[in-house]
Each structure stands twice: as C-alpha cells, then as structure tokens.
Amino acid sequence: MNTYITTPIFYVNAQPHLGHAYTTIVADTYSRYKRLCGDNVRFQTGTDEHGEKIIQAAEDAGVSPKEYVDKISGLFREAWPVLTIEPDVFIRTTDADHIQTVQAILQKVYDQGDIYFDEYSGLYCKGCERFLTEKELVDDKCPDHLTLPKEIREQNYFFRMGNYQEWLIDHIKKNPDFITPERYRNEVLSFLKEPLEDLCISRPTSRVTWGIPFPFDDRFVTYVWFDALINYLTGIGYPDGEEFEKYWQVAEHVIAKDILKPHAIYWPTMLKAMGLEPYRKLHVHGYWKIGETKMSKSLGNVVRPVEMAERFGVDAVRYFLLRDMSFGLDSGYTPEAVVARQNADLANDLGNLFSRSLTMVKKFAGGKVPEPGDPQEIDNQLADAAQEMMAAYQREMNDFSFHKALQAIWALISKANKYIVSTEPWELAKDPANRQRLDTVFYHLLEALRLIALTVQPVMPHTAEKMFDALNLKNDGDLAELGQWGLLQPGLEVKRIKSLFPRLDLEELKKQADSQKPATHKKSQKKEETELISFDDFKKLDLRVGEIVAAEKVKKSDRLLKLTVKSPEERIIVAGIAEHFTPEDVIGRQVIIVANLKPVKLMGVVSHGMVLAARDGDNLMLTGVSGSVTPGSKIS
Ligand code: ME8
Secondary structure, eight states, X not given: OEEEEEXXXXXXXXXXXXXXXXXXXXXXXXXXXXXXXXXXXXXXXXXXXXXXXXXXXXXXXXXXXXXXXXXXXXXXXXXXXXXXXOOSEEEETTSHHHHHHHHHHHHHHHHTTOEEEEEEEEEEETTTTEEEOGGGOBTTBOTTTOOOOEEEEEEEEXXXXXGGHHHHHHHHHHOTTSEESHHHHHHHHHXXXXXXXXXXXXXXXXXXXXXXXXXXXXXXXXXXXXXXXXXXXXTTTTTSSHHHHHHGGGEEEEEEGGGHHIIIIIHHHHHHHHTOOOOSEEEEEOOEEETTEEOOTTTTOOOOHHHHHHHHOHHHHHHHHHHHSOTTSOEEOOHHHHHHHIIIIIIIIIIHHHHHHHHHHHHHHTTXXXXXXXXXXXXXXXXXXXXXXXXHHHHHHHTTOHHHHHHXXXXXXXXXXXXXXXXXXHHHTTOGGGHHHHHHHHHHHHHHHHHHHHHHTTTOHHHHHHHHHHTTOOSOSOHHHHTSTTOOOTTOBOOOOOOSSOOOOHHHHHHHHHTTOOOOXXXXXXXXXXXXXXXXXXXXXXXXXXXXXXXXXXXXXXXXEEXXXXXXXXXXXXESOTTTOOXXXXXXXXXXXXXXXXXXXXXXXXXXXXXXXXXXXXXXXXXXXXXXXXXXXXXX
C-alpha cells in the first residue's frame, strides 16, 4: 500500500509556532504509523513564499523578498528535525519546478476555456489575500483579521469554479470520508448551498509583483492560493513520473479549519478542471488556543515549539499535543497542562511500569525473558487486553483519532500496572516453589511492554527506541506481524531502564511564569530566536530611565524584589532579580525600564513596568545609561 500525506505549506511571514508544529507532528506521526503498517510513505511539507504578506514582511525587515523567504523558510526547515519530524520532501513555492508546474497548469486550464478575463470590484482583505463576500463579514470587518476590507476595482483573470459546483456537491455526498471530521464536511456542504462564484486567480503586477508570472499575460502574477495548492502536485512530479502515478491517488491533506475553504472548494474544483481525480481525504483539525484566543502570528500570542521541546523534551511535547487535542476540536495550551501530562501519564504510568517491571525481571529472573508456564485467568485477561488495544489502536490511528489511540495504549498501561499489584511478583519471588508462576507473570508483563513500545513509537520515537533497547529488540518489522501476542523469545536478555521521563515541578514552573522569566533550561538560554519586528512595533515601547528610590524583598519569594522607581513619577515595579541583587545593591541606581507595560500582579504585588537587564550565563547585569540623567528621560 502507498500513503501520501501532506501539511499546508506555511507562510513565511512569521516563524514556526505551536500550531504549525501540531499539524506537522500529526502528519509525521501518521507517516511513521503507516510505515509501521508496511506502507510506502511520502510525507511532504514546505513553505508558501509568494504574495503581498510576504512583500510586506520583507519590507518591514528591510531586506529583499528573496533574502527574507530564504531566511524564514530555513527556520521552518530547521525546526522540524528538532521535533523529530522527518518529511521526505520540503517544498518551496519559489522552487523552479514549482513555478513551471503552476504555469503549465494555468496554460492548460486557460486553453480549455476555464479561465477568462473580466473586470471585478469587490471587498478585498489583505490578511486573507482574497476578496470576501458580504456574507463573510462580521460588523463590516473580516472576522479573521478584524480589519475593514478595501473596495477594489480591477481587471483580472477568473477560474470558472462555479461550473464545478454540482460535481463537487455530488462528490462530497458520495464519499463520506472525503472531508473529515464530519462537522467540516457539513460546513462545506452548507456553504455549497449558495451559488459558487468564480475565483479571481490573478493579481495585477501594478499592485503585487512577488508571484508567479501568468504564462499568457505578463501584466499579472498568480493569486497565491492558486499557486500554493499546486505544491501538492509539484512535490510528486506532476504531470508525469512514477511518483505521481503512485502517490496522487492516495493523497491525504492535513490542515486546520482556517484554510478549509481553499482546500475543500478551490482545490478539488481546480483538480477537476485539470482532468485529475480529487485527493482522497482532507483531515481538518481545530485551533490551539491561548485562553479563548487562537494562537496566531498576527496576534503575537504564540508558543515556540523548539523552545517547548527544550523545556519539556521532544517526546513529551509530541505526546501532549496528540493526547490533549481531540482531532477536529479546539484545545487550550498551558505549560501546566504539559507538566500534568508528563507527570501523570509519562513519568508515573508509563515510566514506572517500565522501570519497575525491568528492575524486577533483573532481580528475580536473572534479567532474561523467562519461559512461561500455563497461564491463569488473570494472565489471559492481560493478553486479551493487549490484543483489544492493538485493534483499537489501529482503528483510531487510521481514523486520525490520535487521542483515542493513545487512550487505548494507556488503558493497557493501567491494566499492566494493576497486574503487577495483583500478582505481587516480589511475594512470589520469596518462595522457589513459585518459580514457574513468577516466570509466567514476567513473560506476560514483558510481552505487554513490547506491544506498548511498538504502539507508542509513531508518537514518541525516542522513547520507543529506549524501550526497544531495554527489551533487546530491533525496532523494525511490520505491525500486522509484530502486533501479535506471544512473540517474545524466552532467554532474551533484557536491560534495566533509567526513568523514561523526569517528573517536573509544577510549582517551580509557576514561579518562573510569575517572574516572567523563561524556563531555566540551559539550552533555552543558549540561543534565542530573534523575531523581526517593524519600526512601528518598536515605537510602541515606552522605554525610560528610572531611578530606584526604594527596594525590598517580596514576601515568600526568593526571586522577586519590589522596587519603587522614579520615572519621573514614582511607580512600583516587581523585578525577578533577587537572586542577583539585594535591595541595598540597587537603591539609588538608574536603570532602563519599559514604562508602558500593562500592570500585572506578581506574588500579590501589582507591577507597573519592567526593569531591563542583561543575562550572561548565570550572571545578571542591570542596564543603565552612562552618566546621570533626569529620571523619566525617554530612550529613543
Ligand atoms: O494558511 N492551531 O499558511 P499559514 C492549530 N500558506 N493549527 C494552526 C494554528 C493554531 N492556532 N495556527 C496555524 C497558510 N496553524 C497557507 C497554506 S497550503 C496550500 C497554503 C497551522 O502559515 C494549521 O495547519 O497561515 C493551519 O491550517 C496552518 O498552520 C496555516 O498556516
């Protein structure tokens, strides 16, 4: 069997965040799972590099569009291996073969009469890079970008999307799995109840230059969505070639709900016009949110996945993302939720099961897989539970219900932990007459561990490797074969395993969050990614010289000092500097402060601003100006 799985190609107007990482981890996990099932797998991701947003971002950064896209695309490409994401293809829409493919498709669809030239006026949203219909607006604004769209009248090329409306409705109805979960299929069908307008697929070069030139009219470049969607074909060598033959018929796309319309409506109709079969499946997930708000680059409330991996460990992040989100629904991110999962599910349930089982086998069975005797009822129950898990796991993984697949594994982990409590191997070990019973118990336990290692592997490759190593097994072969109960060979030597996951301290983490300091992880201090901001963003900061006129320790905190800072009015600032400075050290010093931060309450004290300091390894230095200035002087 063949599997072709793709993520969206991400815009390079911002660096990768947790939302991008989630989609890409989903695709990576699915591709690992399908490989485990013996499939030939092609996994593709990449970057979307044309369009107005990109020009704007490059201008803001003061570099050429090419320099800009090379840099940000590189950040995506480099982030994925850190998260153990291993795509087969990383495509960029500025690649020469992609440009050629888009132009060939435009020419073909134009030649057959599905593209025409017309004048159009409409409401254009720069953020969406498309014309919006009146119906889509909320309070006259784009609901995604909360901006007023601009009335634009211009001549453009249009794709006869409306011609394919009936065909599309019919295709969706006949293929219940075409768009999943069902809520999104229903959303698309309900949208298609209204007449489908033709799609404007060009942008005049007078307005947008950073795009793929139209092959039959050099006054226009290609609309970024018409360009971007075609990446799914370019990456497998369309229009000819072995890969295209092999993979197009099994194409599955993973996206979030923000880009449902282009994928569920533009793309299948484009494919139909090209004379191709539509993709096989569209898997649509919800949003990662911070509080009630979608995590998004435009809102700036993003979590960086690479930093998360450094803080919690890659496998813990992958597990958390797949376990906490029900595929299709929204989910909230908090560091506390990651810690809770890590401590309960990973360190406690899974980690303990492995370490105590292997320790007992070492201690009471000479560190070898024993020959089992006749099983008792309780042993058969564990074996049955393992087989039920295998069936549920495969069903849920095939269905993109990753959280349920993980729940099925954890149900077995919990059974195995209870099995230890019920069979009490340490008691059996006291009497040599129980030898065979003890061997049977260990065999069943180790066999359950093997199946757990096998099934967690697509989600947590590093952890699975450690487990396989401890069980002295090679991590290769196919699920249908390896997923059977009873394959473990007696006599095989097993190793003890150090704890698979450390327990994290939630209180410590909260303290760090309170004092607004990043996690004290060595690596995270090593290198910090710099997000480019515009001059306008910089201008928003009110930086001033402040003079510390009083200072005291904040009660019950080792880290916080309460400072009274003259700037020129007196204000209270709570600073996380108590590990480096006593109150006496800082009184009378002039420092640089951010004067227009929203007040926050830290350990019961309201802080009105922030003192800037430089961190150098473990040292902290306060910033200041050379010479004495009037408190409140602006830094510009
Ligand atoms: O739309 N939660 O690129 P994009 C979950 N270039 N997933 C999220 C997310 C969140 N808060 N935020 C972003 C584009 N994503 C186009 C795609 S494809 C031919 C062209 C993920 O950089 C999610 O996969 O805006 C979403 O669909 C995608 O990033 C949007 O990425």
